[in-house]
Amino acid sequence: MDKPQYNTDIVRSFIHWSVLWGLVAVLVGVVVSIQMTNPELNFAPYFTFGRLRPIHTNAGIYGWGVGTIFAMFIYIAQRLCKVRLWSDKLATFQLWLFNTTITASAITLLLGYTTSKEYHEMEWPIDVMVVILWVVFSINIIMTIIKRKEEQMYISLWYMMAALVGVAILYLVNSAAVPVSFFKSYSAFAGTNDANVEWWFGHNAVAMVLTAPPLAMFYYFLPKSTGVPIYSHKISIISFWSLIFMYLWTGAHHLLWTPIPDWIQTLAMAFSLMLIAPSWGSVINGYMSMKGQWHQMRENYLVKFLILGITFYGLQTLQGPMQAIRSFSAFIHYTDWVPAHIHMGTMGWVSMISFASIYYMVPRIYGKELYSIPLANLHFWLVLIGQLIWTISLWIAGVLQAGMWNAMNPDGSLTYTFMETMVEMYPYWWARTFGGLLFLSGVLVFIFNLVKTCRSGKETVPSGATAEGRV
Amino acid sequence: MWEKNPILLLVLATVVIMIGTTVTVIVPFMSVNTEADRISSVKPYTPLQQEGRDLYIREGCNNCHSQTVRPLVSEVLRYGEYSKSGEFVYDRPFLWGSKRTGPDLARLGGKYPDAWHYKHMAAPRTMVPGSNMPDYGWMKENLLDPKMIERKMKVLGFPYTSEQLSALGDNNEMDAIVAYLQKLGSDIPWRKAAQTTIIGNITNPYAGASHDTMEPWEELYEGNCAACHGEHMEGEIGPNLAGISLEDQELFQIVFNGIAAGGMPSFGNLGTNKVWQLVNYIKYYNQTEDH
Numbered sequence: 001m002d003k004p005q006y007n008t009d010i011v012r013s014f015i016h017w018s019v020l021w022g023l024v025a026v027l028v029g030v031v032v033s034i035q036m037t038n039p040e041l042n043f044a045p046y047f048t049f050g051r052l053r054p055i056h057t058n059a060g061i062y063g064w065g066v067g068t069i070f071a072m073f074i075y076i077a078q079r080l081c082k083v084r085l086w087s088d089k090l091a092t093f094q095l096w097l098f099n100t101t102i103t104a105s106a107i108t109l110l111l112g113y114t115t116s117k118e119y120h121e122m123e124w125p126i127d128v129m130v131v132i133l134w135v136v137f138s139i140n141i142i143m144t145i146i147k148r149k150e151e152q153m154y155i156s157l158w159y160m161m162a163a164l165v166g167v168a169i170l171y172l173v174n175s176a177a178v179p180v181s182f183f184k185s186y187s188a189f190a191g192t193n194d195a196n197v198e199w200w201f202g203h204n205a206v207a208m209v210l211t212a213p214p215l216a217m218f219y220y221f222l223p224k225s226t227g228v229p230i231y232s233h234k235i236s237i238i239s240f241w242s243l244i245f246m247y248l249w250t251g252a253h254h255l256l257w258t259p260i261p262d263w264i265q266t267l268a269m270a271f272s273l274m275l276i277a278p279s280w281g282s283v284i285n286g287y288m289s290m291k292g293q294w295h296q297m298r299e300n301y302l303v304k305f306l307i308l309g310i311t312f313y314g315l316q317t318l319q320g321p322m323q324a325i326r327s328f329s330a331f332i333h334y335t336d337w338v339p340a341h342i343h344m345g346t347m348g349w350v351s352m353i354s355f356a357s358i359y360y361m362v363p364r365i366y367g368k369e370l371y372s373i374p375l376a377n378l379h380f381w382l383v384l385i386g387q388l389i390w391t392i393s394l395w396i397a398g399v400l401q402a403g404m405w406n407a408m409n410p411d412g413s414l415t416y417t418f419m420e421t422m423v424e425m426y427p428y429w430w431a432r433t434f435g436g437l438l439f440l441s442g443v444l445v446f447i448f449n450l451v452k453t454c455r456s457g458k459e460t461v462p463s464g465a466t467a468e469g470r471v
Numbered sequence: 472m473w474e475k476n477p478i479l480l481l482v483l484a485t486v487v488i489m490i491g492t493t494v495t496v497i498v499p500f501m502s503v504n505t506e507a508d509r510i511s512s513v514k515p516y517t518p519l520q521q522e523g524r525d526l527y528i529r530e531g532c533n534n535c536h537s538q539t540v541r542p543l544v545s546e547v548l549r550y551g552e553y554s555k556s557g558e559f560v561y562d563r564p565f566l567w568g569s570k571r572t573g574p575d576l577a578r579l580g581g582k583y584p585d586a587w588h589y590k591h592m593a594a595p596r597t598m599v600p601g602s603n604m605p606d607y608g609w610m611k612e613n614l615l616d617p618k619m620i621e622r623k624m625k626v627l628g629f630p631y632t633s634e635q636l637s638a639l640g641d642n643n644e645m646d647a648i649v650a651y652l653q654k655l656g657s658d659i660p661w662r663k664a665a666q667t668t669i670i671g672n673i674t675n676p677y678a679g680a681s682h683d684t685m686e687p688w689e690e691l692y693e694g695n696c697a698a699c700h701g702e703h704m705e706g707e708i709g710p711n712l713a714g715i716s717l718e719d720q721e722l723f724q725i726v727f728n729g730i731a732a733g734g735m736p737s738f739g740n741l742g743t744n745k746v747w748q749l750v751n752y753i754k755y756y757n758q759t760e761d762h
Contacts, residue, residue, distance in 0.1 A: 035605075036572065039595075042605035049605060050531025112529040116564055145477045153474050161477065162484045169488060173496075180626050181619070184525070191559025192503045195567055200496045244484060248491030257541035258567060259556035261502065264495050271491070330543055334571040406545045413742025414548050417694065418574040423601040 004149075006078045007085040008365045013095050014071035015358055015365075019447060021063025021102055022351075026440045028056040033433045037426055046110045054121040055109050060346060061119060061209060063102045068354040069213040070098065070137065073160050075361055076220050077141050080157055081148030090140045094133060101129045113183045117198050119205055120174055124185045127175040134171065138164045155236045159216035162244045166208035174201035192259050200251035207247035210345060211313075214353040215282055218310055221353075221360050222289060225302040231288035239281030246275045253324035256333065265326070272324030279317030286310040301376045305356035308384060312348030319344070331406065336425060337398025340391040347387040347439060355379070355446060362450055368457030375449045382442030390435030397428035503556060510557035513658040515629040516651070518620045518636055523651025525623070526644055527566070530607065537568035538577040538655070548740045551578035552661035563627065573604060580657030584734030586708045587699060588649045598698040610644035666728050667739055675719040676744075677751045682759040688752040691745055695738060696753070704753065709735065712753050722750045 035041050035049045042048040078085055085091055105122045108114075114121040122130075141164065145157060174197055176188035187194050219236070223229050230236060252260050252268035286307070290296070296303040319341055322328055332338070363370050370376060404424065407415035473480045516524060527533070540546050542553040554577050559565060583591075591598040593608030617639040624631045677684070693702070699709035706712065715722065726746050729737030738746055 036603055039603040039605055044605065044607070044609050048530065050534050053534045054531060114528060114531065116528040116531070116533050116566060118569060142477060142481070151475050153477065153480070157477075158474075158480060158484075161480055162488075165481055165485045166488055169485070169492070178626055180623050184623070186623075186626060187564035189563070190504060191562045191565050192508075192556045193500060194563065194565040195559075196499055196503070197496060198565070200492065241487065245487045245490065248488055249495050250491075252495060254569065255567070257543065258539045259508075259554055259559070261499060264499060267495060330541065334537055334569070334575075336570075338570060405549070408545065408548075409742050409744075411742050411744065413745075414545060414740045417741075418549065419599060419601055419694070422572075422603075 004078075004082060004084050007074070007088050007091065010085070010088065010091040010095060011071050011075045011361060012365050014067055014074065014098075015362065017095070017099055018064055018067025018071060018354075019358070019450065021059050021067055022354075023443055023447065024106075025056055025060035025064050026436070026443050028052055028059060030433065030436045030440055032056055033429065033436050037429045037433065045112065051110055051112060051114075054114060055106050057119060058105055058109070058121060059102070061205070062105070064354070065209055065213075065346075065350060067098065067102075068357065069163075069209070070094070071361070072213070072217050072354075072357050073137075073141055076156050076216065077144050077160065080150065080154045080220070081144055082150045083144060083148055086140050086143035086147065090136050094136045094140070097129065097133050097136070101126060101133060104129070108183070111183075115177070115185065115187065117174065117187070117201075119202055120171075120198070123183055124175065124177055124179050125182060127171070127177075130171060131175075134164075134168055138168065154220070155230065155233075155240070156216040156220040158240050159212040159219070162240070163208045163212040163216075166204065166212065166244070170201045170204050170208060174198060195255055195258065196252060196260055196264065199254040200248070203251040203254060204247055206345070207244070210350050211247075212244070214309070214313075214350050217353050217357045218282070218286060218306060221302070221357050222286060222306050222310075225300060225306060225356070225360060226290065226293045226296055228289065228293055231285050231291065235281050235285045239278040239285065242281075243275070243278035246271050246278065250275065250324065253329070256324070256326050256329040269324050269326060272321045276317060276321050280314060283310055283314035283317075301373055301380060302356050302359055304377075304380055305352050305359070308380075309349050309352030309356065312344055312352065312387075316341070316345045316349055331402045332398055335398035335401045335405075336394040336428065337402070340394035340398060343387065343394075344391045347383065347390065351383065355383070358450070362453055363457065363460070366454055366457065367460055368453055369460055371449050371452035371457045375445055379442050379445040379449065382445060383439050386435045386438030386440075386442055388435070389438065390432050393428045393431035393435065397425050400424060400428075504560050508555070508557040509560070510555060510659060512660070513558055513560065515561045515627070516654065518617075518624055518631050518639060519615075519642060519647050519650045520654045521623060521627065521629065521651075522615055522620050522639070522644075523647035523649070524566075526610070526648045527651060528564075532576075533566045533568045535568075535570065535572035535604070537571050537575045539567045540575060540577045540656075546575075550575045551656065552659070552665060554656070555659070558656065558658060561627075561629070573602075576652070576655055578656040578661070580653050580655040581662060581731060581734070582736045584708060585649055585653065587734070588652055589645060590708070592645060592648065600694075607645070607648075610648065613644040615639045615642050615644065615647060662731050666731075666737075669720075669724060669727070673720050673723060675723075675751065676747055678719070680751055680755070682756070685748075685752050685756045685759070688748040689756070691741075691749055692752050695741070696749065699735075704757070713757065715754060717754075719750055719754065722754060723747065726750060 032049055032052050074085055074091060105126055108123060108126065109121060113123045115123060141160065145153065177185035178188060179185040189197050219230060249271035250268045252264045253272045256265050290307065297307060323332060323341065359370065359376060401421050401424065404416045404421040409415055473483055539554045540550045540552065547553055587598065594606055595602040595604040617636050620639060621636055699707060700712050701707050704712035723746060726749055727737065727739045729735045
């Protein structure tokens, strides 16, 4: 059978850059975590916690996350559609606009040009760049799907297309602003309305960037890695539609007990709990697909990354709804518990799946075997243990601080001042930095392994035959 | 069918996404920030305050400080009256935050005198031992740009006078951010309403306490009072307390409720017991000293 000539060069370039931005995100993360224990390491005006933290989050979500999504969408879409990418030129333009956008974001954030909206800090000129980037990307993917040679669209393509429209809607609405100058704008919305729009965006950015695309990767790379198909097509369909329906109602669970109207909070809480079903639909579908294949957890490093990834997705989607319950939110919100929750998602779920996807794609793109499977295993354990130390220490810290914030004396006065509770956090913050350093060392092993694979990995069979991997 | 038709899938996905969006994001615009939640005493920011707000945003203060007090007992005790929607109608963007590495600032306005803020911004740990906040003393070196600020006020549609603008020429970034911090949450007269009225006779439970009894209370003084009244009560931002001649009951009232006009915070949330310990420490500790 004639294999179409897929565009793998662009996939390779996106992988290179996304891994580089991932390294930046983790490095800056370690730096800001040290700044929290050692405030003398803030170097004003540019290198202070307040300016660096958005660089950490945006490099992570947009550089590492979206960069990997670009690579993976282009790789998977071509294979699932059995055609070459619609336009190579658009994709090359997209690559350089992507890097320009991320670089411009980092520089402007350092200079203090920020909207302050979490995960959407960049000022309006960068919003314009992001919109162009997303439109170019969407056109290329949708056109590739339209001219496909395979009639049926596989699960991964559904999640990818939902992400394309989802991100577009969220980003456009939340970036509505009135410019004062090239570097300063004011949100189009005020106060409570602005908060409601921002967290509708914030939480659904998690849905459309950090959930749907990694699920697309999972549904594609798990069967590819194990060699057996996904357990249930029906579960996939139900999970997909209910997931993208329910997510959009839940943003206000970030705003429980704030002046947001009560009914929006109640809806957000109810839908957050309902979201357990579609989330666990995918988790169970993944686990059941391993039926008879569990021995691969020992033999196949890709499966280890993928199954641990979907496990953390399962834990994340239980913990999240729990935090969305009013009474628990009253206790835990604003403490260090919350960053621990986020990092189980980003380090445990999204990054694990992304590592697996990249490990799968790189040898096939280069037509070489992975340089070292023991190193891939070392990478696995470093990022797993790093993440666990990171999150568990801050969960403990969060519960401790929440308890101290709420502690009251018999006469009705507060037991602790704010500072008495804050200084208790230092040991846990140190533990977090240690966990972050382990994760960083894992990422360095990953990069070393990839570089060695490209430079000196053993040639596999002629690259044409491997371009598609195992079918 | 949708599994074989990408355009249909895209349309369906958009519709499905827009249902929750419409109900929870678009519909609320009809009720939020309307007459229903307007509070007449809430006023737009002055040019200096607005610039301070923009500097708060520039420095990413919202990464560590929230600005909403939730209607929960411990929160109202710690920070003050819970936040109302109508208090934020001039906030573009909102700055409620999501993490309290530092304390909530929604009710900071009027808690401390300006002098406290200048010192604290420049060197946080001199005022709050153990704090991990970065130093912002360098903001004093940067002057404001009145032209740019006027443009901002026009975009926001906030009223301003030419006197306010010309006064900006003499201000630096630190002046602006302190002006903003002093406005936070102070548009409603909650501080006065929250004051405890002490009725009947109150008696000092530690009257006649010995020097040794009072010794452990030094820590309370150092943690809560020393930053403003000096390590040895010699006074600095707040007045000299050495040899203070107020009655026990008067001193108790001041420590418990603070002095809103003078910028002294209330320490009522320490509880009556600790407040009495402070009163006794301040008034009698040095008198009972043996040497």
